[in-house]
Amino acid sequence: MLRLVFLFAGFLAVQGQLRTSNVTRCIGRGVNASLPINAYVEGCVNTPCRLPQGSFATVHLAFKAPRPTLRMTTHAQAFAFIVPINYPLGEFTETCIHLNNSFCPVRKDIVLQNTLQMKIEEAFPVGRPVTFEFRIEDDADKPIMCVRVPVVIAKTPTAVNMTTGSAASPTTATAVVSL
Template identity: 70%
Template sequence: MLRLVVLFAGLLAVQGQTTNVQRCTGRAAQNAPLPINAYVEGCINPPCQLPVGTFATVHLVFKAPRTMTRMTTRAQAFLIFAIDYPLGEFAETCNFLNNSFCPVMKDEVLEYTLQMKIEEAFPVGVSPHVEFRIEDDANEPITCIRVRIMVAPPLPQLTAA
């Protein structure tokens, strides 16, 4: 019963905020399930406009398929070929769980927030698919989403008068 309440609360927290994502196709996670919900802040229908110099914020709600002590988030961009994108401290999934902490129990519904810096080196106008996947200690995929982004120009700087 408690798990049902937690699941319901998690779904209410992101109700009305869902981004249309796809199942991953990259070799590392093509069989990984989609999460219960995925939301890229500010984006319902991709391509998601992500300005250079900002952080893309991705919220995922997913169910733990087994008890796990550690999880890692990985990102890959797909242009002509797959390019791994380092997430730095944000790769430590357990540090960014909103409603739990590691170890997580089998069937626990988890709310997770990822932030990814849109680096100044990203060429404006490119529109790759990006896959975000969460893996366990054995590098087995837990969940994965694929979403098209559009790298947008930097936001204008406000100047003091």
Template identity: 70%
Template sequence: MLRLAVLFAGLLAVQGQTTNVQRCTGRGSNGDLPINAYLEGCENPPCRLPQGSFATIHLVFKAPRKMMRMTTYAQAFLLGIGVPDYPLGEFAETCNFLSNSFCPVMEDEVLQYTLKMEIDGFPTIPVTVEFRIEDDADQSIMCIRVPINIVSS
């Protein structure tokens, strides 16, 4: 019952705050879409992100199985061509940024996760970024694709 109350409170907190994201097409594209995704300040992509700032993405998703740990990856696509994963540093450790749970997570547990990504080193042109979460067996759990425009700060 407590989990249901936490889920309901979390969904109320993000109600009306949703970014229109797409299903991934790159590596790891077999991950599900989340229950909700919100890139702060953006509802309808392409999202404008200033160079030198942080993008904050709130995700609500269901754990497909019991998992000991999870890792987040970001990959940019320039003109449709994928480039190597963008380093997320400490933010790649998904379990450290869950707000309603901790690892290990149980199967069917609804998780609230916040990812911060520094917008640095991207060219000031339109790009598409895929954010994916993988479990400790390198299996995709969740993946979203969102077009962004990096702008000068």
């Protein structure tokens, strides 16, 4: 019984994170997909997330499978202005390969955890707000989960090498904070 109370409290905490954060449900183009149970971007303390140009952002998603699914595909789009730009995820497009707690095919109502990485292109203008949309679709191209995360592109930070005195640019964020 005590275990059930802790699970329910954990569920409420996750739900509270989504309601109080700035992540939003996807809209338009017939997208009728649920928000994930949990979503976070490594290195993001508060939204909008500050992501440096040239770095790699790691995104963790937990979501529930609404139906049995043989295969899943992850899509990303960037909304820098009004026009959505398809954002290539490379190998991370294949959702099933990057499930942390399961594999495909999946059963209905199973909670899945997915991790993906994406490069923050240097073409994005520094200081501009950008919204990234992450959408997971099943083998019939029906949305399973979709979330939008507000981001501000930051200039690549430089670190000084104490031995040589030269600047080096970090390429990955390391802290993990839930949105």
